[in-house]
Amino acid sequence: xxxxxxxxxxxxxxxxxxxxxxxxxxxxxxxxxxxxxxxxxxxxxxxxxxxxxxxxxxxxxxxxxxxxxxxxxxxxxxxxxxxxxxxxxxxxxxxxxxxxxxxxxxxxxxxxxxxxxxxxxxxxxxxxxxxxxxxxxxxxxxxxxxxxxxxxxxxxxxxxxxxxxxxxxxxxxxxxxxxxxxxxxxxxxxxxxxxxx
Numbered sequence: 001x002x003x004x005x006x007x008x009x010x011x012x013x014x015x016x017x018x019x020x021x022x023x024x025x026x027x028x029x030x031x032x033x034x035x036x037x038x039x040x041x042x043x044x045x046x047x048x049x050x051x052x053x054x055x056x057x058x059x060x061x062x063x064x065x066x067x068x069x070x071x072x073x074x075x076x077x078x079x080x081x082x083x084x085x086x087x088x089x090x091x092x093x094x095x096x097x098x099x100x101x102x103x104x105x106x107x108x109x110x111x112x113x114x115x116x117x118x119x120x121x122x123x124x125x126x127x128x129x130x131x132x133x134x135x136x137x138x139x140x141x142x143x144x145x146x147x148x149x150x151x152x153x154x155x156x157x158x159x160x161x162x163x164x165x166x167x168x169x170x171x172x173x174x175x176x177x178x179x180x181x182x183x184x185x186x187x188x189x190x191x192x193x194x195x196x197x
Contacts (some may be wrong), residue, residue: 002039002040002041002042002160002161002162003039003040003041004038004039004041004089005159005160007027007028007088008028009159010074010085010088011023011085013155013156013158013159014075014083014151014152014155016155017151017152017154017155017158018151019083019148019151019152019155020081020082020083020148021075021082021083021084021085022082022083022084022085023085024058024062024084024085024086025062025086027062027071027085027086027087027088028088029088029089030062030070030071030086030087030088030089031071031087031088031089031090031091032069032071032089032090032091032092032123033089033090035090036090036121036123036124037090037124038089038090038123038124039124039125040125041125041126041127041160042102042105042106042125042126042166043105043106043125043126043127043162043166043167043168044126044127044128044129044152044153044156044157044166044167044168045093045094045122045126045127045128045129045167045168045169045170045173046129046131046149046153046167046168046169046170046179046180046185046188047073047093047128047129047130047131047169047170047179047180048130048131048132048133048134048135048179048180048181048182049061049076049130049131049132049133049135050133050134050135050179051132051134052132052134052139053132054078054079054080054082054132057076057078057130057132058076058078058084058086060072061073061076061084061086061130062076062086062087064092068092069092070086070087070091070092071086071087071091071092072086072087072091072092072093072128072130073086073087073091073093073128073129073130074086074087074088074091074093074127074128074129075128075129075130075152076129076130076131076132077129077130077131077132077145077148077149077152078132078145079132079133079142079144079145080142080144080145081142081144081145081147081148082148083129083148083151083152090123090124091123091128092123093122093123093126093128093130093170094121094122094123094125094126094128094170094173094174095118095122095123095174096118096119096120096121096122096174097115097117097118097119097120097122097173097174098113098115098116098117098118098119098120098173098174098175099117099119099120100113100115100117101113101115101168101172101173102120102122102125105165105166105168108162108163108165108166109165110165112168112172115171115172115173115174115175116175117175118174118175122173122174126168126173127156129149129152129153131145131149131180132145133180133181133182135178135179135180135181135182136181137181137182138182139182140182141182141183146183146188146191149188150188150191150192150195151195153167153188153192154192154195154196157192157196158196163193163196164189164190164192164193164196165189167185167188167189167192168185169185169188171185172185
């Protein structure tokens, strides 16, 4: 069990890991904390946006839309590998997912159970990163973007004393989700594990 780090510490660890970070507006105080608790933290969740165009993607993730208010994540990772911080605190990114998956993440199990339930509030327990990609399996993932995903994930794991097994994709958490699509979380966890070593 881990308490959320401060916004300042969050920024510091990302930069210390080598990530290129841009602060967007008053991101430190932009959250959905009025809707429920944030923490304890148990992991990092990776998403794709189903959008193209960095500026529009960052704005959407910061503001949200009519049916889902922003922020939709803590950081937006654009194609060039830049990490845009758009919120800090509870964010509308994970939604309801599988309690068995959460227990496996907490225990850092090598294999996750199949996500077949939506009974647990993921917004409370996961740091979330939305990654600019159409999510069609054809839109490329530039190496700079993959490296940034690796960097932010490793930075958070390093801070909390977690292994790469605390990093999951949305598709591993919530039934019906497919993101991120275009690389596997097994591959990404291997990269994160290598960085942590």
